[in-house]
Amino acid sequence: MIKGFQxxxxxxxxxxxxxxxxxxxxxxxxxxxxxxAVTNKYIISVMSxxxxxxxxxxxxxxxxIRTHDxxxxxxxxxxxxxxxxxxxxxxxYEESLKGREDAIRAxxxxxxxxxRMLYEQEKQQKLF
Numbered sequence: 525m526i527k528g529f530q531x532x533x534x535x536x537x538x539x540x541x542x543x544x545x546x547x548x549x550x551x552x553x554x555x556x557x558x559x560x561a562v563t564n565k566y567i568i569s570v571m572s573x574x575x576x577x578x579x580x581x582x583x584x585x586x587x588x589i590r591t592h593d594x595x596x597x598x599x600x601x602x603x604x605x606x607x608x609x610x611x612x613x614x615x616x617y618e619e620s621l622k623g624r625e626d627a628i629r630a631x632x633x634x635x636x637x638x639x640r641m642l643y644e645q646e647k648q649q650k651l652f
Contacts, residue, residue, distance in 0.1 A: 536588055544577060548585050549594050552605060558613075561604035 536545065548567075555562055564582050571577050577585075586605060589595050597608040599617040608614045 533584065536585065540577075540581065540585060544571070544575060544585055545588065545594075547571070547575070549589060552586075552589065552595055552598060552607070555606045557609045558601065558603060558606055561601065561606040563604040566604065 551567075551570075552562075554560070564579050567582050568577060568579060571582075586598070586600075590598055595607060597614060598605060599608050599613065600606075601617075608617065
């Protein structure tokens with residue numbers, strides 16, 4: 525779980541694993557190619573007729589599908605989730621993820637540096 529986002533990032537519940545996950549897998553397996561992409565909002569609109577699921581939990585379930593290799597090649601663009609047709613699509617998506625990963629790391633390092641600037645000076649003043 526991610527601190528501050530415990531509810532959104534909590535492990536899948538039994539309901540999500542046993543009821544929603546198989547439905548997601550069955551539905552997403554048909555989404556081959558970017559022309560068949562489905563958005564989070566679309567998934568919720570279809571699922572909410574019979575099941576309870578939030579946008580954050582859709583992302584969590586899809587994360588589970590990806591990290592457990594349930595649907596190899598499942599990627600996302602601004603058009604939605606779909607299964608890549610080519611290695612080039614997967615490589616492009618990998619690069620996109622790497623870019624986000626690098627941006628998050630840069631912010632984390634900046635915050636660590638700023639924390640030291642702001643509070644290490646304070647700690648040293650207390651020592652003298």
